[in-house]
Amino acid sequence: MYSFNSYKFTWFDWFCLWYPPGWLILFNRHWQHYHADPDGWNWLEYILFLIPCGFYLALFIRWLRLGCRFPRNQEQLFDPKYQQAFRNEILNPIVKFYFRAELKQTENLPDAPLLVAMNHAGMCFPWDFLVLGYLLAENRDWTVQPLAGVALFDHLWMRWWLPFGWAQVLGGVKAERDEFEAALAQQTVLLYAPEGLRGPGKGWYKRYQLETFDSSFIQLSDRYNIPILPVACLGNEYLHPWAINLKNLAKKIYLPFLPLSPLIPLFALFPSMGVWAARHRLQYFIQPVYKTEFKAEFNSSRKMRSLTYQEAQSLRDKMQTLINQLLTDRN
Template sequence: MRKSALDTYQFTWFDWFCLWYPPGWLILFNRHWQHYHADPDGWHWLEYVLCLIPCGFYLALLIRWLRLGCRFPRNQGYSFDPRYQQAFREEILKPIVKYYFRAELKQLENLPKTAPLLVAMNHAGMCFPWDFLVLGYLLAENRDWTVQPLAGVALFDHPWMMWWLPHGWSQTLGGVRAERNEFEAALAQKTVLLYAPEGLRGPAKGWFKRYQLETFDLSFVQLSDRYNIPILPVVCLGNEYLHLWAINLKNLAKKIYLPFLPLSPLIPLFALFPSMGVWAMRSRLRYFIQPVYKTELKAEFNSSRKMRSRAYQEAQSLRDKMQTLINQLLQ
C-alpha cells in the first residue's frame, strides 16, 4: 500500500452516490483500490461515468481496451496485504455490512478465542461471494482475527474478473488459492480460513433448491486432520436471497468459462449494467455459530481408501447436522 495510515480514503458525494446506486459498487471498489495503489491499467473517470448509464459499460470497456493497447490489464504481482484488508473493511465494507445486509453473528458463546480455524459455511446466492465477505468482516470485528477465504484457482485469473476488478485485488484482500503451498502459508500466519464444503455446487444449485445443502467435499475434514486445525461450522441464513429466483444455465456457463450463469428476472438489468456483477439484492444475513468440531481421523492414514471413506462419512455427518439446524431455523 503506497498511502500512509493517516491518508485514509475520504468519501465524496460521488462515492456516496455509487454506494446507493447498484451499478456504482464496482466503481467504488476500483476507486478505493486506486487511492492506495498506483494502477495505470485501471479505470479512468470517463469510463467510470459511462458505467453508470445503460449499456455504457460496453463502451467504457472498449475505450479502456484501446487505451491499454488492445491487451489485458497487467498482473502487478500483489500479495496479501493485511493493512489494505483492514482499510477496505473499515472504509467500504462497514456501511454495506451494517446498513445494507444488516448482518449479525448469533450464538457468540460458541466462537473460540484463538486461531487458526477452518470455518465451514453453507455458501449460496449465485452472485459475488457476499456471504463470505460479510462473515470475514464480522469475525475480524469480534475477535480481531486475520480472516482469509479459500477459493478455487480459476476465480483469481478469470478474464472477466481482470476487467471488473484490479488484477490482484482478490489476493491483496486475502483470498487464498486452493493450493497446498498457499494453504500452508496462510496457516503459518495463524489465520482463520473461510471454506465452502459444498464447493461451487452451493451457489450454483439455484433458487428451487435453496437451503438444501449439497454433498460436502471431504477435503476440509482431511485438511483439519492433517494440520490439526479445528473446524468451526457456521450456518448462514439470508444468503439464498442475494440473487432471487435464479436458476443456473450450466451448459452455457461451461461454454463461456464461467463457474455458473444465473438466469432470473434481474438478468435484463445485468445486461444493461454489467458493472452490477459485484452487487447483490438487499438481504438480512444472519450467521449461527456452532460448537467447534474436531475430526477423529489419523493423519498418517489419510491416503488410504478406508480413511477417505471415513473422511467422507464425517463430512456428510456434519452436513446432516447443519441441514437439520437450517430446517429448524427456517421454521
C-alpha cells in the first residue's frame, strides 16, 4: 500500500458515503488524491452533483472547461498498490457497514491462481464482484481481478463518470486472450461471471434463477490448468430491486442493460447515483473446487464445444440447486 499521505476521510467524505449521489464524488476524490487528473471533476461540479438535476449542469460545465471535448484517453496499467489503497480506504466502510458482507465456508478456499465463478446480478454497478474481491483479498491477501467484457471499460458514460483507465488500474481484466494470459502470469485470482450480462440483465422477476452459463470458462480452466472455485452469492439480486430490463432500447443507446424500476426517477434526478446500489446484506458461500469431467484430448472441435457446454450447464445446475437450498434455509 502507499506508505505516504494516505487518503483520510473528512466530514465531506462521510457525508458522501451516506448520501447516495455522493458515491461518485468519493471515488473521484480518492483517485485525484493519488493521481494528477487535470481533466477530472472539480469542487464546483462536485457540489452540483448533490442537488437534483445538478449533475447535468456539472457535465456541461466540465465539457466547456475541457474545450468542448471528451476527457483525454490515458493508457493505464493495473496498480496493485492503488487497488489495496482503494480497498482499505474506500471499500472497507462500504463493505463492512453498508453491505455488511460475509464470506462463508472459507475452509473451501484453495491456493491461487483460481478462476472464481459467481452468480452475477443486480442490474447496477458490479458491487457483488467488488465486494467479493475485497473479502477474498482480506481473507487470503490475494491479488483479485475481475474479468469483464471489453465494452464495459470504454463506454461513454464510464469515461465521464470515472477517470479513464480507472477500471484497469483497479485490476479489471478485459475478456481478451492476451490480457487473460498476462493476469495469469501474475498468479492472480480472476473473478468470472459464467452468465455474462444475462445474469444482471435478467430482471427482478427472475431473481435467483441462473441463466445459461457460457462455456468459455470451462475451456480456460482446462487450457491453463486453473481450478474453478464456485461461489454462490445471496443478496445481490436486491442491489437494484423491482427492476426490469428494457433490452431493445438498451441496444439502441449502446448500454449493456437499461433498468426500469421505482428507483429510476431518482437516477434521472441524480445521475451520479449510477455507482450506487440499494443497501442489502451480501453473503458469499464458497464451494469446493469444481473439477471438470471431460478430457481435452478429444480432437473434434465440435465435440469439444458440446462437452464444454454440457459441463458448464452441469455446474449451473449444481449452483442453482445450492442457491435454492440456501434460500430455503434462510427462510
